[in-house]
Amino acid sequence: MLEINNLHATVAGKPILNGLSLTVPAGEVHAIMGPNGAGKSTLSYVLGGRPGYEVTGGTVTFIGEDLLAQEPHERAAAGLFLGFQYPVEIPGVSSMQFIRESLNAQRRARGQADLSGAEFIRLARAEAAELGMDVDMLKRPVNVGFSGGEKKRAEMVQMGIMRPRFAVLDETDSGLDIDALRVVGAEINRIMRGPDRAALLITHYQRLLDYVQPDRVHVLAAGRIVRSGGPELALELEREGYAEVA
């Protein structure tokens, strides 16, 4: 589903990704782990198309298309979802309006009809309920006044409503207490597990992987994948530290 080949990228002229290659087939969940400064967040922003993250070499193919040739909103319409490490606050715009307009923009780009207000509210209510979140939370401005944990849950509600083909989740576990971690882990499994879907979890720690068992674990260091293995690799990293393994 996602094939990254020899990817090089710079931020403000500084090389961050240095020949990263990675393939995530449909139906699988992969985890990327690595020390601070390895390039984990840069990888997620490059995949999302954030301005300022310049690709200087390599290719990324997403469901058979050249991902790097697409604008961020086109990537979303193609089925890519980027879960932010720090979900962004948008004062004055309710989550309801934000998600509905975003979803309908995606649908239009795919040649589908807009969801009506009633259809959307039904969907939002059901998805919020899965997370034990009151739908009234979504009437508040996007992420404004939410705690770190609430923001991450709100990202999961967005993901549930949008039903992407592929999710890149950047440190979705940070800022979560144990209970929230379990809920968010269950949501990732519910939303992203399936033969036509896949996900890439970017994380520092093993603990999210207790709830979302990855098919493959990759170690990112200095902008490249330096080791790959099964779920046991995450445990080894937790035990030995990155310095030993990478």
Place this chain on the structure above:
Amino acid sequence: MTALALPTRKDEAYRYADLDALGRVWADLAQAREIVVPAGEAHSHVLLAANEAVEVHRARLVIQPGASLDLFALNGAAEYGRIEMDVEVREGARFTLNAANIAGGKATQEIVTHVRHTEPNGTSNQTVRSVLGGTATGSYLGKVAVARQAQKVDGEQSVKAMLLDRGATANCKPELEIYADDVKCAHGATVGELDPTQLFYAMSRGLPPAEAKALLLEGFVLQLWDDAPEDRRDELVEASRALLRRVAA
């Protein structure tokens, strides 16, 4: 009605005006509208100035003791829009202005207020948001004057402008003239641009750039109308939306 000479740029209240456009309507300009809110009453007014190429609205408002006036004004004229008011706030009275300039192209829009607290215990709150694209100019010139006997007055001005293009100009000039010694007057003014992080977040969710911009701008402006009279709120919201989508495109 005596014909007055067209103002010049030397006149501070016309410093940023489009005098050519003003000159075309000057001779036919109506007298300033007089509105008196009777003692103890609570009134709301909506001024939607977004229909003509040139719109100049002038008002003299008196808010009698214990009364309140909430004014909601949308300045959206395509070429030149000017909303000008002189407000007298009497004892224990309250004046609230929520206003927006939304200008693109070469438009000039300005909101010019002179709020005079002539008696004690009055309150005035002015919130102005400007969204400016192209080479448009948006101004807020707001003077709050507190007379010597007008103790315990609370006057507040919050002015924010958002510039969408390099050629756009915002002028924010909150001004205080205070003669009483026990008053609370605060003002804040900021000029900024759309936050690229918010923009990327919205685009990453599927919104094309122009739609993402328009949505963020709605967040910036539409809160002004939250307390507008219910029968006019939708009209203000829809007119603002249409203007914002035009300047964001």
